[in-house]
Amino acid sequence: MPELPEVETVANGVHQRIAGDRIEEAWFSSKPEPMKTPPATMAKALTGRTVERVHRVGKHVVFDFAPQAERDPVQWIVHLGMTGRLVVADPEVPRPPHTHGVLMLRSGRELRFVDARRFGRMGLHVFQKSDQAAELPGFRGPGTEPLRISKADFRQLFHKRRTSIKAALLNQTLLHGVGNIYADESLFRAKIRPRRMAARLTIPELDRLHSAVQKVLREAIRLGGSSVSDYVDAAGERGFFQLRHYVYIRTGQPCLVCGTPIRRIVVAGRGTHYCPVCQR
DNA sequence: CATGTTTCCTGACAGC
């Protein structure tokens, strides 16, 4: 499941492959779930645009385009959900099942959005003003970027939350980009139990968590993300961070630090993995 | 507003 490191890897891969390319034609399926913007509107708005930059905001892949004097600026926003993929492919390669969007590019290749479970979303971010290019508000997403937040702001974010720290970490309006894998892995590294109330964490614990979240995310980005189910990047490559997981999907296996079997519980409706000895 | 619960969707897998 793509979280911040996987989305960053995908965005970088797509950028490398299609930056500078021009969208000659766009097609979107009629399935309503993935579309935050009507397919025809999206296709029309994207056709003729030149991709300038593909980057990540939270768990969103954001496409920037070269300015065009006669058109309002837009960004194309893609959320991969659980099973969404962005793949650059040659048109001769048959489109896989569950392809919901295709950008046909001047280079002859295609960018495809494929998503079996349809939890992914695509939409257009349309700018309000087209006259002041320098001050256009880019897509920001709801929460704070976990890789940029200071220790002080991190404490602030959680210290009044009357919910489990796991649920708080998953709340995208607080931190933007941490999902189930990296919540569990961060809590292990910070030695904090997932069910602890966020408001009851001490300052040293919150500081440890801040460091752990950033360390885990940075290391995961470095290794191309975690491939636990079927995640692959834009080139179809798997990530390697799953080899560094201490708890995620390791139920019953010995803790890599103390040997105690890893436990699985449900917190905030999510499968949650922790070491009962290392995490207090 | 804050928090908890339900819903969407299909592939994978267990059990008969």
Added chain:
DNA sequence: TGCTGTCAGGAAACAT
């Protein structure tokens, strides 16, 4: 073998 049932999970919608 092949069917049925259950589960996974991000985030929006809905309920409390």
